[in-house]
Amino acid sequence: MDQVNPRLCVKWEAPEPGWFKVKFDGASTGNPGQSGIGCILRNSDGIYIKEISKKIGVATNNEVEFRAALRGLQLRMELGVQRIHLERDSLNVVNxxxxxxxxxxxxxxxxxxxxxxxxxxxxxxxxxxxxxxNGEANKLSKMAIVNGDPPLAL
Known part of the structure; x- marks a missing residue:
């Protein structure tokens, strides 16, 4: 019997009602290298509230991950969100x-x-x-490196 790779079944899952989900990622062209961050905030209906793609200059791959997490959380301050679920594909920040x-x-x-x-x-x-x-946030972080600070898509 063929086994299904669980990574092929990965999909976005909405948070509980009243919660918001932030997916975030960082990308770096070297270690250290030119870096960018990407963050996406969605509500429990899956509706995009805000996304960010920002070039941050030279950073290590680990530093850019933490900076992406921080920027994702700062969205809360801007939007008044009280219940947040952060989702990330690197265990460094999570741990x-x-x-x-x-x-x-x-x-x-x-x-x-x-x-x-x-x-x-x-x-x-x-x-x-x-x-x-986490492909959407990853794409935003890489776009920031190449394009600088593109307009935010809402």
Whole structure:
């Protein structure tokens, strides 16, 4: 019997009613290299609320992941969201938030503001998704490197 690769079955799942989901990603042309971030905020009906594609200059691949998470959370401040589910295809940020630590001070300088913002939410979740389920945010992060800061699509 053929086995189905679970990565081929990855799809976006809506958060519970009253919750919002932020998918985020970072891309870097080197380590360090020119970098960009992408964030997408959707409501529980799957409707796009806002997306961001932003060039951030030179950063390491790990730094850009944390910066993308921070920018995704800042959307909450702008839009007044109280319940958020963060979804990411890299375990670095997910584990850092769960365990409140990073392997280096350079990453910790980005983790601390993330933790401060998370403390302002009524509720939050952060979880891992396979890379195949985070393609939209990945595309936005790569577009930022190539095109600079494209207009936001709403």
């Amino acid at each position: 850092a938030v769960h365990y409140n630590n990073t392997p280096s001070w350079r990453l910790n300088q980005w983790l601390q503001p993330i933790l401060v913002l998370l403390a302002t939410f009524n509720e939050f979740r952060i979880s891992h998704i396979y890379r195949e389920g």
